[in-house]
Amino acid sequence: MPTNNKKKLAFDNKEYLKIQRQEILKRIKSFGGKLYLEFGGKLFDDYHASRVLPGFEPDSKLQMLLTLKDDAEIVMAVNANDIKTNKVRNDLGITYESEVERLIDAYQAAGLYVSSVVFCFYEDSPVLKQFATKLRKNGIKVYKHYTIAGYPHNLVSVFGSDGFEKNEYVETTKPLIVVTAPGPGSGKMAVCLSQLYHDMNRGIKSGYAKYETFPVWNLPLPHPVNLAYEAATVDLADVNMIDPYHLAAYGLTTTNYNRDIETFPLLKTIFEKIYGSSPYQSPTDMGVNMVGFAIVNDEAACEASKQEIIRRYYQAKKNVYLGKFDDDTITKEESLMTAVGVTPADRKCVNACLEKAKKCKERVVAIELPNGKIITGKRSRLLGAPAAMLLNTLKVLGKIDDSIHLISPHVVTPMADLKTGPLKKENPRIRAEEILIALAIQANSNPLAELALKQIPKLKGSEAHCSCILSDADLRTLTALGINVTEEPVGYAHKLYFNKN
Numbered sequence: 469m470p471t472n473n474k475k476k477l478a479f480d481n482k483e484y485l486k487i488q489r490q491e492i493l494k495r496i497k498s499f500g501g502k503l504y505l506e507f508g509g510k511l512f513d514d515y516h517a518s519r520v521l522p523g524f525e526p527d528s529k530l531q532m533l534l535t536l537k538d539d540a541e542i543v544m545a546v547n548a549n550d551i552k553t554n555k556v557r558n559d560l561g562i563t564y565e566s567e568v569e570r571l572i573d574a575y576q577a578a579g580l581y582v583s584s585v586v587f588c589f590y591e592d593s594p595v596l597k598q599f600a601t602k603l604r605k606n607g608i609k610v611y612k613h614y615t616i617a618g619y620p621h622n623l624v625s626v627f628g629s630d631g632f633e634k635n636e637y638v639e640t641t642k643p644l645i646v647v648t649a650p651g652p653g654s655g656k657m658a659v660c661l662s663q664l665y666h667d668m669n670r671g672i673k674s675g676y677a678k679y680e681t682f683p684v685w686n687l688p689l690p691h692p693v694n695l696a697y698e699a700a701t702v703d704l705a706d707v708n709m710i711d712p713y714h715l716a717a718y719g720l721t722t723t724n725y726n727r728d729i730e731t732f733p734l735l736k737t738i739f740e741k742i743y744g745s746s747p748y749q750s751p752t753d754m755g756v757n758m759v760g761f762a763i764v765n766d767e768a769a770c771e772a773s774k775q776e777i778i779r780r781y782y783q784a785k786k787n788v789y790l791g792k793f794d795d796d797t798i799t800k801e802e803s804l805m806t807a808v809g810v811t812p813a814d815r816k817c818v819n820a821c822l823e824k825a826k827k828c829k830e831r832v833v834a835i836e837l838p839n840g841k842i843i844t845g846k847r848s849r850l851l852g853a854p855a856a857m858l859l860n861t862l863k864v865l866g867k868i869d870d871s872i873h874l875i876s877p878h879v880v881t882p883m884a885d886l887k888t889g890p891l892k893k894e895n896p897r898i899r900a901e902e903i904l905i906a907l908a909i910q911a912n913s914n915p916l917a918e919l920a921l922k923q924i925p926k927l928k929g930s931e932a933h934c935s936c937i938l939s940d941a942d943l944r945t946l947t948a949l950g951i952n953v954t955e956e957p958v959g960y961a962h963k964l965y966f967n968k969n
Contacts (some may be wrong), residue, residue: 476768479523480872484762485532487566491756492679496643499675499747502667504660505756507648510681512574517681519952520696520773521763530578533646540644541583542575544568545656547649548587550593557651561940565599567650572608584609588655591615611636613655613662620658620734627741632665652704661735662740675747676739678728678754683708685722686760687754690775693763694723699780699804702797703787714750722752748809754893774808775931778815781805782954786937789957815954817933820844822956825935833857835932835951847897850880852935854942855903862907865923866916874917875906900945914968927951 496503509517511526525531533540549555550564557567575582585603586629587596590612592881593651600610601686614634618625625631637758638659645663660676667674682697694708711724713732728751735754739746748754763769781801787793805811821834824844831847833854843864845857863870882894883906904924928950936958938946946953 476765476771477523478763478765478768478772479521479759480762480764481523481525482522483526483764484528484759485535487701487761488756488758489535490534491758492532492644495675495677495756496539500673501643502672502674503643504645504647504663504674504676505659506656506676506678507646508656508678509682511571511648513679515849516696516700516776517759519779520693520776521759521769522772523764524759529679530580534579534877536644536841537580539642540646541581541640541642542646542648543583543638543640543659544571544585545647545649545654545659546585547651547654548590548593548596550651550654550765551587551599552593553593556597564650569649569650572606581642582608583642584611586611586613586638586655586659588613588658589615608896609639611638613659617640620731620738622732623737623741623916626738627665632662635662635666637666637670638663661738661742668742676754679756679757681757681900683723683725684760685711685724685737685755685757687723687763688721689723690807691723691819692770692777694807695804696773696780697725699777699801702784702800702804703793711750712754714752717749717753722750724751728754770808774810775815777801777804777808778812779812779952779954781812782815782818782933782956785957786955788936789959815931815933816840817842817931818954821933821935831934831936833932833934835861835927835930837861837926838929850877850884850896851903852895852897852899852939852942854900854938854946855898857932858903859907859920862920862929864924865926866919868916868920872916872921875903875910875915879906879910899939899944906947924949 485734486940492505504666511533512530514526514529517528518524518526544570546564555564556562557564562570580761587600587610590596603610616626617630620626647659649656657752664674664676679909683694684691687694689708689710697709698706707726709725709726709729711722712727713729714720714722732751736746736748739748781798784793784797784801788795788798817834817836821832821841821844824834824846825832828846831853832844834842834844835857836842841864843857843861845853845855845860848856859874860870863874868874880898883898883902888896907917909919911921930951932946932951932953934953934955937955943953
């Protein structure tokens with residue numbers, strides 16, 4: 469795989485914000501002035517999209533909604549069972565209850581109006597009542613939607629007294645109602661359909677649309693951007709497919725995914741019952757995603773997507789090792805790599821990491837900077853491999869002599885003693901975040917430490933690989949710095965509990 473010294477932009481973010489806004493306004497108008505927009509994926513921190521489409525800003529969708537904030541409100545659908553069981557998000561390490569609170573705070577801080585939370589699949593529970601009370605005290609309305617027997621297949625049940633009719637009607641005041649969720653399986657679509665039903669009974673004109681970035685409907689089925697989406701959702705068994713309904717209705721080939729295609733006949737029937745006739749002839753019709761129209765460099769998007777597929781392969785291997793994914797997910801990732809013509813060897817930092825680890829017989833992190841330069845760091849008596857790699861890299865970027873100590877051993881040694889002493893930690897080595905804090909302290913009296921700190925923004929967009937599974941703390945730090953990290957599925961010295969903070 470050819471590697472350029474500088475990553476090429478593939479995406480025009482400014483154009484995307486403009487045309488996406490126009491499409492949503494157009495859809496609102498087509499339904500008489502009120503639209504329930506089912507929002508899939510992440511409203512912000514969409515790092516998958518920014519990796520496969522260089523130039524896509526992680527908060528693009530949030531920025532787009534902010535241009536509509538006077539006409540928009542957010543309704544959050546939450547699976548009540550996820551709250552009752554204290555379910556934890558694997559990617560963030562926090563409960564779904566905490567994620568709901570985090571998202572509400574983030575939306576409101578950005579200037580968006582969060583009107584309500586809907587508990588889907590509701591059953592009475594002290595945990596849910598306590599959470600509902602907390603939300604209401606903070607100005608968030610709470611509604612209950614219930615499990616519908618046979619949903620969505622049993623239409624008699626769906627439209628009966630124990631179906632949509634039983635659900636509480638969510639009071640809304642804006643033309644655009646963004647229905648989002650803290651994770652998959654939360655019931656977003658059911659909330660939208662229930663609202664359409666209640667609006668119809670109240671004589672209110674309203675419509676439904678779906679906003680998901682991937683797969684990109686106007687890119688070919690085997691396009692690397694779409695295959696990277698399959699790689700990202702391999703644990704969900706999502707498969708991209710040609711939309712047969714769109715092809716039959718319009719003679720046009722578009723890309724969708726299996727779940728939407730499988731459920732469309734039922735959705736169309738539900739729409740017909742609500743509207744009298746369906747406004748949509750295909751799953752593709754339901755979408756408002758305009759991301760494909762803002763791709764300005766297809767070659768750059770393809771190369772970035774191929775690299776993402778390799779990263780997802782390593783993520784799958786790690787999750788299989790941890791028991792989070794089934795073994796066959798690795799086979800699926802391998803087939804996707806074959807489809808786009810890459811192997812793990814096409815990730816340059818992997819080879820550099822493993823060669824260094826084999827030579828020094830220590831844990832190693834290797835980083836490939838955006839300009840193609842590769843730097844490594846190995847574990848020592850006082851420094852973890854991620855911390856060593858960061859120090860080495862900042863020296864290179866700042867053109868600082870490698871023999872110079874940016875942080876005095878007289879600073880690092882007491883830190884290690886504190887960890888294994890009063891703090892009673894098993895590992896004395898300084899982690900990535902700790903080394904940056906120490907560097908910031910040294911910068912007050914050491915101009916070279918100050919120079920090194922100024923190089924941190926240059927780490928964004930780098931690729932890194934570790935010869936073993938990183939601690940959660942180190943992984944969070946490297947990710948926060950904008951470094952795309954992969955890991956070998958190897959634990960710590962045959963210990964089961966190794967992923968410590």
